[in-house]
Amino acid sequence: MTMFSRAGSITPRESVSLLPAYAAGKPPRAAEGLTPYKLSSNENPLGPVPAVAHAMAAVDTLHRYPHPNAESLRAGLAKLLDVPVEDIVAGTGSLGALTQIINAFAGSNSDGSQDEVIYAWRSFEAYPIVVRTAGAKDVTVPVAADGRHDLEAMLAAITEQTKVLLLCTPNNPTGPALRHSEVEAFLAKVPSDVVVVIDEAYQEFVRTEDPVDALALYRSHPNVVVLRTFSKAHGLAALRVGYSIAGQEITRHLRVVAAPFSVSTLAEVAALASLEHLEQVHERVDSLVAERDRVTSALAEAGWKIPEAQGNFVWLPLGEKTAAFAEAAGLQALAVRGFPGEGVRVTIGEVEANDRFIELCRTYRFEA
């Protein structure tokens, strides 16, 4: 038997030991006489349409593996979106679908060089984890003061090493959505061998003029990937199901890295049931958008200046006052997401939760 003289602890890859921890939204604290609300994870407070529970209850194949590649769901989406079924790859949440994209296109190479992935910051907290775990280098471009992507600066950040560029619209956590015309102009300047991911986790909530038509952009640009999820508008976050849409020059590589069976049978059945009742899904989204508008109007009336909110959340750019405000919300049994030194993200929740948040904003006094 070979003996090694390697005393020491078990250590992960260097890039893994340097990863930021993903801070999941915390549950709310209890407070006397107040119903607690979780407004810290951009969840849909209304839940899925009723047909989802019926469809899941009827599943009698729990002892069987699911379809390896979520064939039924992809067929349903292909019909709905009028795209070839081969252009859709499903994943464990859109985060799973994004992980496939990064793993397929960016990493470290045999000559020691690292591929680069450009994204705005602050944006979705999981981006650095997915990019760095793949062994790629993340290149972050600060969002502008109004919370919007700085597309010019993102273009300027492109190098020979750039393999993937992520656009998050609406941007989590700052809120603004990109416009179709600006993304079209942007894509015209991006080299055609850079994969551009349009992360549309909150697409259904967008109510701007000139909204991004990402499907049109995927049809006209072979390097565009559209990323979508059932976690937000469809209220299926617990089931973990999302997908990407791209041309086959991209999806054929995604299929190679996609773990088989990554969408469970229950998730697939639930997502299909939700798609079959899209009108009800849209009604629910409309009611959340109405709540969002009520919250943003009330905040504006109370003198708050916040970026355009196009997702199911609002962003309070509080800088150093972030922790104090998050604490005050906690005392009101509202769990919110504070990013220390930057701001607080608050999900649009139940009407009572939104009322309480509005009241907190109206009455909150900043310490001098």
Ligand SMILES: Cc1ncc(COP(=O)(O)O)c(C=O)c1O
């Ligand atoms: C911008 C963005 N992209 C992707 C995701 C991942 O969502 P899921 O993996 O639940 O589909 C989230 C979740 O909050 C998000 O905010």
